[in-house]
Amino acid sequence: MSKNNDELFKNVIAHAKEYGFVFQSSEIYDGLSAVYDYGQYGAELKNNIKTYWWKAMVQLNENIVGIDSAIFMHPKIWEASGHVAGFNDPMIDNKDSKKRYRADQLLEDKIAKYEKDGKTAKAEALQTAMDDALKAEDFSRLKELIEEHEIADPVSGTRNWTEVRQFNLMFSTQFGAMAEGSDEVYLRPETAQGIFVNFLNVQKSGRMKIPFGIAQIGKAFRNEVIARQFILRMREFEQMEMQFFIKPGTEMEWFAHWKEARLKWHLALGTSTEKYRFHDHTKLAHYANAATDIEFEFPFGFKEVEGIHSRTDFDLSQHEKYSGKKLRFFDPQETDKEKQSYVPYVIETSIGLDRMFLLTLINAYEEQDLSEGDKKDSRVVLKFPPALAPIKATILPLTKKDGLPEKARDIMDKLKLDFNLQYDEKDSIGKRYRRQDAIGTPFCITVDHQTLEDNTVTIRERDTMIQERVNADDLEKIIGDLVSWKKVLA
Template identity: 85%
Template sequence: MSKNNDEIFKNVISHAKEYGFVFPSSEIYDGLSAVYDYGQLGAELKNNIKAYWWKSMVQLNENIVGIDSAIFMHPKIWKASGHVDGFNDPMIDNKDSKKRYRADQLLEDKIARYEKDGKQDKANQLQEEMDKALNDDNLARLKDLIIEHEIACPVSGTRNWTDVRQFNLMFSTQMGAMAEGSDEVYLRPETAQGIFVNFLNVQKSGRMKIPFGIAQIGKAFRNEVIARQFIMRMREFEQMELQFFVKPGTEMEWYKKWKETRLKWHLALGTNPAKYRFHDHTKLAHYANAAVDIEFEFPFGFKEVEGIHSRTDFDLKQHQEFSGKKLQFFDPEINQSYVPYVVETSIGVDRFFLATLINAYEEQDLSTEDKKDSRTVLHLHPVLAPYKAAVLPLTKKDGLPEKAREIMNRLKLDYNVTYDEKDSIGKRYRRQDAIGTPFCITVDHQSLEDNTVTIRHRDSMEQERISIADLDRIIGELVSWKNVLAGLQE
């Protein structure tokens, strides 16, 4: 990672806290590792991200419906899904620092350093050997690779490693009034299983026909032992998942379609396509016959933000076997029942939130020969911006605040808007730039005479005089969901 990228990432983290996007959880008690809270602006941005996903999935597709399943589920579900026996990460401890790391991530960091140093052959060789060890579940070989490539603990700087061991990532707790005799249940490590166990309920109550999808947004919990890269890897996180049920034999056609559809969703926000890439899995999960990640270029390299998997009929068959209930679809076209195949798309809300912040963040030098000047601006797409407009009275007197409040009260029936009368107008503009507000509406003495205001555009900083009566139309045209949703239908 170059110093420049490192500094940008640190600045984004600092900016997120300073302006109320993301706070360390329990900060007054010195925080809790790998847990974060979303502040007042972060909650707004996060809700807008979720709305964008939900509208594009459920609102635009007649054959996709949404549910909200419980976090707690019957313990046998996690046995059936393979999480009890197989939801593990290969972990290694440094004996000197007492810190625990994921063995594959230590190796991935080494590969990234080789690539940065121009040693592509070494990077390719290590990638190949690591993939083979992971595929073979060869833990001893993973340790050998760490030793052979002289990987040291980032904390102690030593290479005094334990053996690699598997570590289950599920949180367990007791359900019942008494600890004794109570059932052990798990906090769900993914939201997908809540969809699978409701397959029949949704299909029958919604009279759904194959192909159809079930979408869900919800919290998931994993006992991640590595706290790093801010909100990239957390113990409590949120997923937006679609399970799309298809006729067996058509899954690869749908897999290809969903790959294209999901990348289009990301790019519809105006992101540079070079920031995204597909990364095919070399090691497939036990349930998959095809898998790909959509990766975004973060300051610390390309990392997964979304996964698309062809899950075959594994999940429904497992739940059918463990529950004793038939989970099949009767297809009237061929006059027979079958267990559908599934194509999944799963995106991390928090990772996409971070990608959105990083992509939007810019430090601009506005200096001229006469004056030094700069600003930090978030170029958030208007549909995602926490506030759509800021209403600013030029002064706190002469009836200007009253006029500004009148405008704000009208606009807030349709949009989330903010009001600010503190500091000079220039400082207020800079504050709104820093939180990504697309418009600033300045109310001055002329406003009282002819019902016009100055509207300032965030990205260009251009200002124009318009009638108050035109505000709804001008703001609405820019912040409407139609702008991005229409593009997804083309």
């Protein structure tokens, strides 16, 4: 069934709610904008994506270790990192709708429309002009571009805009038992700083030698004014980040290495290479000397999923300056005594877990017409890589009698120690298959009357719907091989 992209995206969002993947947060109270809860299958899928990242990053690299730093951090950390002074977005308000927008995103939407309409030259010219204005922090120029390209408010349809001004994205709160005299602290807007301030702790306690990395998965918080496209842009989100500490002067070599390694990680899930692209930054952050995004083609266009940044020695140098503590690496094998002690450079890989979740959901979603002649039939299937699937297999007794449920439960009890399984005996076997297809379960194991005679069961494969008769005693190995992490990690 062919769908236009808007309809496809709406169907994915509806499917995510109907089948327990993602719910609007606080929905019974009319929800909270740009905040979402992960349902029973969403939580499993999210955990499996985290596991895949952690195994690929920490388990497979002897020189990368993982930590879990606190969300609350000393306020000075955010001064040192530049977030207090410079963590701002250029915002513009429409006077008629009273809605606030990010100026650069309004322009990006216009660029995407030009590209869609085949106006490539216009798109490129606007992209260059916007990049120049952002680099120079020329907010009046951003407003001029919005006016020149006749960008209207999507709500009111008018072009009655305010000036562009900056808006800080950090959430602040009070830290202390009493409201008076308590300190103002921030909910962390990124997880990276928790790694940087623990650089020396990890290096010394783990006897780490340069080059080495510190990985972390954790929540971050940004008061995004523009919250849209489902879970793509949220106020509470999760990051999977790795900071790789290297010798100054080797950063371009390592930058290239991690660009290639991270794209391989994505493609190992079986995604088409055409769905991904690198987008090199023209406007670099103040701390970077090279930066690129790995972008995925969502139904609404290419969007960033992961960033790879060469952060130089900015972060550690800033924390040295603000804390008064030395954050250096001493290399006893360096013969030049002046070069033995140095502040390491850093290559960062940072992936949005929620965006990776959305990517995985969209990539897996498929509507299939299975009609034959006059017999109408269809199914919605989520073709997750088996290692990522929330439920690995479902045990289905053919009927609810004749000892089949007891035999099915016996098989499930043996397998559930190793795999996340489901048991389902309600409705016809066809309806049960469809339910499992809709949540992405790769294998269905049917227990029938023959099972009681010779201990064989039917195993059905989700994508092909092919069924095979196997011995129940072999299921542990069969399922184990089919859903193994080796399939993607190797």
